[in-house]
Amino acid sequence: MLSIVQLEDVKGTPPKAKLDLPQVQIGDPIGLRFQIQRKSNGRTEVLDVDGQFRVTARGLDASSGPVRQLLSVEPIGAAPKWHSVKNCSQSPRRLSPAISPKTSI
Numbered sequence: 001m002l003s004i005v006q007l008e009d010v011k012g013t014p015p016k017a018k019l020d021l022p023q024v025q026i027g028d029p030i031g032l033r034f035q036i037q038r039k040s041n042g043r044t045e046v047l048d049v050d051g052q053f054r055v056t057a058r059g060l061d062a063s064s065g066p067v068r069q070l071l072s073v074e075p076i077g078a079a080p081k082w083h084s085v086k087n088c089s090q091s092p093r094r095l096s097p098a099i100s101p102k103t104s105i
Contacts, residue, residue: 002068008056009079015047028055045082052076
């Protein structure tokens with residue numbers, strides 16, 4: 001079942017992710033592992049989510065298309081945190097052609 005998971009204990013606006021999860025109840029522990037990327041003030045930030053979470057709220061949304069479950073989760077251990085990463089260059093770096101001395105034949 002398509003699920004929209006909202007992480008509660010993350011600074012800023014709680015990030016959301018679409019995942020395919022079975023039906024769960026409030027209080028059920030679930031293991032999550034994914035990565036979310038965002039741009040903030042020209043910096044690229046990454047949220048690495050990897051660990052056990054507990055479902056704190058559950059709802060169903062059938063307003064558009066198939067039924068989706070809306071889940072709010074909180075971490076059982078340490079909460080994931082955003083960290084910045086270096087931006088990779090848009091085009092790969094090109095090396096100049098190798099210069100070799102001319103050989104006499």
